[in-house]
Amino acid sequence: MPSLIETRALTAFYGDFQAIFGVDIRLDAGETVAVIGANGAGKSTLMRSIAGIITNRAEMILHRGEPIGALAAPDVVRRGIALVPEGRKLFSSLTVEENLQVGAYGRSVDGPWTLDSIYRLFPILKERRRNPATALSGGQQQMVAIGRALMSNPDILLCDELSLGLAPVVIKDIYAAFSKISAAGAAIIIVEQDIAQALKVADRVYCMMEGRVTLSGQPAEFDRADIHAAYFGAEPNELH
Amino acid sequence: MTTEIEAPAGWRVETRTRLSTIFAVISLVLVLVLTAAPFLVSRGVIQDLFFILTMLALAQNWNLLAGYAGLISVGQQLFVGCGAYALFGLVILAGLDPILAIPLAGLFAMIIAVPTSFVAFRLYGPYFAIGTWVIAEVGRLLFAQWKMLGGGTGTSLPREATREMLGISLLQDWFGMRASAAADALAYWLALALAALTIAFVYKLLRSKQGLGLAAVRDNETAARALGVDARKLKTAIYLLTAFLTGIVGALIYLQKARISPDAAFSLTDWTAYVVFIVVIGGIGTIEGPILGVIIFFLLQNAFSNYGSWYLMALGGLAIVTMLFAPRGLWGLICDRTGWELFPVRRLLKGGPLRQDDKGGPNG
Amino acid sequence: MPILELNAVSKSFGALVFAENIGFCVEPGEALGVIGPNGAGKSTLFNLISGNLSVATGTIHFDGRDVTRQPPMQRCLAGMGRTFQIPQPFDQLTVYENLLVAGAFGAQARESEVAGLCADILVETGLIAKANMPAGSLTLLERKRLELARALATKPKLLLLDEIAGGLTEGECRQLVATIKRVHQRGIAVIWIEHVLHALTAVAERILVLNFGRVIGVGDPETIMASSEVREIYLGMEV
C-alpha cells in the first residue's frame, strides 16, 4: 500500500533562490512525523510545498500514490491535507467562530471534528467565540489555527512551528491535544524547533539542513551529537 | 566631493556609483544645452520642451509624495489650480508683474495646504486618496464662486500683462525676439529651472537623514514612530513643499495658457491622472522614472493625439499593460537588466571586519 | 531613582480588563523578566509603557519624568527602545538602512555619527551578512533579530523585548542570551517578555508574573519558579 504522503526528490524555489534540494520524506497512516532543523533549513518550505502554496512538478509529491505536486492549495485541501501555517495567520475580520467555520469551506466531510468537538478540545475558544480573532492572545490564536485546520477533518495535518510563542502550559495542552487528534485518525507532520518536545511525540524524525534531509529515523536511534551534526553539518560551532 | 560617509572600525557607507558620477556630469551639460535652446531651436520645440518640463516638475512632485512618502494623493490638481488662480488674482486684481506673482502663487498654494493637510492626514491609504480628491473638488467649487475672476466661466490674462512682463523688453532689445517668443522663452527658462531644481532637491532630500526617515514612514508608520521618527512632521513638511512647488508649476502653466477656468485649472485628468500615468509608466519611487515617463507620454501624445478617442483608449490600455507586466515601470525593467542607478540613494555598507564568503553581504 | 515606574496603571478594551492596577519599578541597569500565560496582557503592558496604547488610569514615569501622556516617539527619544512581537521592518529599506533610521532618529544623531555603531550592532546580532538586503526578504526569525538590532541602534536606556527567543535553535538561543547579557552589562535596563524560560532566567535578575492583567508576583527567578501559583497557571504542573 502506498504511503499517505511521499515526496520524491522534491525541489522548491523562491524566484531564483532554491530553498530545497531533493528531499525525500514519507508519512504513513496513523504516524506522527517530526521535521526539525535550524532556521532557514527549509522546513516551512517543505510544508508549503506539500500544502500546495508552492507548486512543483506533479510527480514530486505523491498522495496515496497519486501525483499531487502540481495541485494548488485549494485542491490539496480537498484531498484531506490541512496545514496550520507558521505564524497562525488568522483572518482578522472574522470572529473566532467564523475562523473555525471557514476551515470547512473547501472540504466539509463528516468526521470527528466539528465546532463542538473543537470547543471541547480548547474550551477557552468557546468563551471568546464572538470576538474578532485578532483580539486573542498568541496562544489562543494558535488554538484557533489548529482548530481551523481540523475543521476540514483532514487525514493529514501539517503543523508548522506550533509552540512558537506559547506559554509552557499551553504547549503542554496543545501537545496533549495531539494525542487526541492522532487518535481521531489523522496522520501528522510537525515542524518544531523545540527538539525535546518533537522527539517526545514523534514516531519518526527527519532532520533538515540547508534544504536537504541530513538525518532520519526513530527518535530512540539518535543522541545529541547526531542531531548536532545533522543541524550544523559539523561540530557545533559558535559564530562569535 | 567625497562619496562616502567615513565610519569607524573600517566600515564604509557608499551611496554613489561610478555611473552616477558620470551621469551627474552629463546632466549638467544637458542643463546647459537646454538653457541655450531658445536660441537654437524653433518656438514649436520650445513649447514642447515647456510642456515636458512642467509635466516633469509635476511628476517629480507627485513621485516625491507617492513614491517616497507613501502619500497617494489624487488631489494635486488643487495646488495647480490654487497656484494658477493666485497668479491670475495677483496679476489682474493686484496688478503685480507675473514673474513676481509666480513665487507668491506657490506660497498661496502652500498656505492652502496647511488646513488641507490637517484633514488629509487623518486619513490613510485609499481614504487619503479619495479624501484629497474631494478636497480638490471643494477647491474647484469654491474658486468657481469667485465672481471677480469669472466664477465658473473663468477669465483671461490681459495681453499687456504677459507682453510687459519683467525681462521681456530686455530679451527683445538684446536678441531681437518678438514679444510672444520672448514670453515663451522666459516661461521656458522658468520651467527648466524649476524642473532641474526640483530634481536636485528631491535627490538631495532622499540622501539626507530626513529622506531616510521618510522612506521608513512610507514602509511602516507605526514602527517609524516607535523609533523616534516624527512621521507627522515629516509628512506635513513634504506635503507643504510639494504644494508649494506644484503651485508654482500651476502658475507657470497658466501664465503660458493665459486663460483659466475652474474646470480646467482643477482638472483631475490633466493635472493628476496624467501625472500619475507618467510616474507609473516610468517607474514610481525613482527619480529616473518620471523623466522617462514624461518623454514617453509626450511622444505618445505627439504621435497619436489626432486619433481622438482611439488615442485615449491606447493610453488607457498602456496604463493597464504597464501595471500588469512592468509594475515597477520602464525604469524598473531597465534597472533589472542593467543594474543602472543614475540617482543612487541606497546606503550600502562596505568593508569592515567581515567574513569574505558571506553571500549578499557587504562584500558579496 | 528608578528608570521606569508604573503606578496603578489600568487599561480595558470594552468590558474586558487587560491591565489592572499594575505598579512596579525597574532600576537603571536592571534586567526584569516578564512571564504569564498567553493572553495575560504582557504585550499590552509593553504597549502601555511604550505609548502605543494610552493608559486609562495611573501614571508612568520614565527616567524621572512623567511620560503618561507622551506619544511613542517622545518616549523613544527619551531612551526607550522596543521590539514588536510581530516584527515591523521597513520592507523596502536594506537591513542596514533600517538600523540607520533607528540610529539617526531614535538616538538623535547625524547619520555619519551612527554609521559605525549600526554596523557593529549588525555584527553583534548576526545580521551582518544580510546588511545590504531589503528587509522585506528576511525570514521571520531574521526579522525578530532585526527588531532587536533596531531597538539597540536607538541607544536606549531601557530595552523592551517582546518574545524574541521563540523558534531559535539551542545554539542560536545561547548566542541571543549572550548578546542580551552584553547589552545589559553596558548598563542598559532590560524588560524581557519570554516564554523560553531557560533563556529568560539566564538573564533576568527579577521576574514579574502577569495573569489576567494583574501582577501576581515579582521576585528573583528561583522564588518565582518555585511558587506554586506560577507552577500551576504558567508551567502547568499539578501542585
Added chain:
Amino acid sequence: MSFIDTLLQGVLLGGLYALFAAGLSLVFGIMRLVNLAHGDLIVLAAFLILVIVSTLGLDPFVAAVIAAPLMFALGWVLQYHLLNRTLGKDILPPLLVTFGLSIVIQNGLLEGFTADSRRISAGALETASVSLGNISAGVMPLITFASAILVIVALNQLIYRTALGRAFRATSDDVVTASLMGIRPNSIFAIATGLAMVIVTIAALYLGTRANFDPTAGPARLIYAFEAVIIGGLGSLWGTLAGGIILGVAQTVGAAINPEWQILVGHIAFLLVLLFRPRGLFPRAAD
C-alpha cells in the same frame, strides 16, 4: 413643510447614491480595490439596458433582468483575468489599472454610441408621483430607494450569513491562508466583482431613467459613490446607505439655502464626518 420636503428629497437622492456606491463598497470592502472605472461601468450597463430595450422592445425593468447576468459575466472576467493581478498591499496598481479601464470604456462607448446623450424611457412611471400630505414624492425615486435597501439587505445576508460571505471576508484578509481553507481566491474575487456588476446594473437602470447619460457621464458621480462608501466605513454596507443619505440630505439642504452651495455642502459634510471619524461611521473592528 418645505423643510420636510427637502429632507425627503435628500433621503431619496441618498438612495440613488447608495445604489451607485453599494457595488463599490462590496469590492472595496473585500479587495481594497479602489475602482475608478465604477462610474463608467454603470454607464456601460446603462447602454446595455438601452440596447436591449431598443432592440427587443422590452420594458426597462425586464431588460435589466437580462442585462444583470451579462454584467455579472463581464465583472467575473474582468476581475479574474485583469484586476486580480493588481491586488496587493499597494493601492496604486488597481488605481492605475482601473483608471486605464475607465478611459478605455469611455472612449470605446464613444466610438460605439457617439457622444449623443441617451435615456432609458420608463414611460409613465417617470413622472408619476404619490402625495404624502402636501408634499409629493416621485414614484421612481421611491422605487430607487426601496431597491437600495433591498440590495443592501441582500448583500448583508450574503456576507454575514453564508459560507460564501465568510470566504469573501477571509480571502480579503489573507489570500494565501484562504487558499489553505480550500477557497479559490481568484474565483472568489471574480464572484464578488460579478455581484458588484449586478448591483451596477440596478444602479444603471435608475441612472438611465432619471437623467440623460452619455459615454462620459460616469466619472461625475463616482466621487459621490466613494464618499458614501467612506462615510459609512470600510466594509459596512448599512454604513454605505447611511453615507448616501448623509450626502443626499446635505446636498438638498445646501441647495435649499442656496443652490450655489448644493454640491459643495455635500463634499463638506463628507470632510466633516472624516474629520471626526477618520475611519467612517461604522468601521470594521480590524483593518
Added chain:
Amino acid sequence: KDVAIKLGYVSPQTGPLAAFGEADKFVIDAFLATTKGMGLNYEVVVKDSQSNPNRAAEVAKELIVDNEINLMLVSSTPETTNPVSTTCEAEEMPCISTVAPWQPWFIGQQGNPGDPASWKPFNYAYHFFWGLEDIIAVFTGMWGQIETNKKVGGLFPNDGDGNAWGDKVVGFPPVLEKLGYGLTDTGRYQNLTDDFSAQINAFKQAGTDILTGVMIPPDLTTFWNQAKQQGLKPKIASIGKALLFPQTVEALGDAGHNLSTEVWWTPSHPFKSSLTGETAATVAEAFTKATGRPWTQPIGFAHALFELAVDVMKRAEDVGDGDAVAKAIGKTKLDTLVGPVAWGSDKLPPFAQKNIAKTPLVGGQWRLKSGGGYDLVVVENSLAPNVPLGGKLEALA
C-alpha cells in the same frame, strides 16, 4: 502662387460636447472639394479640443507655432472658443470664432468680468454669433404669444453660459424687469446636479408660469422629471442649449413636446452659401445623405466659418501677415449660409462693436410628430422676419 493657405480649425470632436463637432468632417471635406474646384489652394489643419479647455489652448498654440497657420477658426461653446481666442490674441494670430453667445465669449475673456470699465477690445480675435439681448428678445417674444402671469423661473448654472444669462447687467434679469416679468432666480447651480427640489420648491412658491434657463441635457432631464413628479406645471418652458439637438429632445420621451428653445439655423433659413451658392436646405440634405444623421444647427455655422475664411483671405493684402488678415476680417461684409456677417455694427455696445458680428436668431418649439420623433417649428421671428414661421407658440399640456 502655389503655397497653400493654411487654416487652423479647433472644435470639440470628442468628449461631452462632441455633438457640436459632429458635422465638422462633412463641412471640411466639402470645403476642400469646393475650393479645389475653384482653383484655390487651401489646407485645413483640424484639431480636437476633446471638450477640454486645457487641451483647446494647447492645440491652438500648436497650430500657431508648429503648423504656422495663417488664420484660426474655432467653434462651439466657450469651453473651446475662449481658450483658443485668448491664445490667438496673445500670439497675434487672426482668429474667427463662432457658436457661443457673444457675451460669454467677449466678457469671459476679460481679466475682470465684473468691471465693465476694464474691458478692452481685441486686435486679432473676432466672433460672430448672436447675443443675450437677442435670446431675451426671442424668448419674451414667444412668451408674449400666450396668456401667462408673467412670473418666470430661471435656471442658470455656474458656467460660461449660465453666468452670462443670469448676469445682473448684461443678462436676463434687467431686461425681464423692464418688460414687466417677475424673475425667480435661485442662484447658480453646479452642472450635473442630481436634485432640483430646491428650485422646484421656489418656483412653486412663486407660482411661476414660465421656465427659462440654459442647461446641459442631463440636467434638463433630471429637472424636468422632478418638476413633473413634484407637481410643478408651467405653461411655457424655454430652455437654451439643452434642446439644440434632436437626440436630446428625443431622450426626454413624450415629455419633450412643446418645449421651446432658441434657433440659430434651420434648413428653412432663407440664406445661401457665398462659396457654393447652395441653400440651407441643400446643405442640410447633403449632410443627412452623407452621414445618415439628422441635420443639426452647428452645420450652418461651421460652413459659414469657412466661407468667411475664403472671403477674408481673398481680401487680405498679405495672407502671411497677421495684421493684414486681422484688418481684412474687421472689414468683412458677407452674406453667408447663416445670414449677413459684418463686424463694426453700431447696434452693439461700444466696447463690443469692433470684435462682434451678429447673426439672426429665432425661436422654435419642438413638436412630437405623429409617427414618432420631433420637429422643430419656428414660432417667433421678430428679429429675423425673413425666416418663415411654422406656427404659433402652444402652451405645455
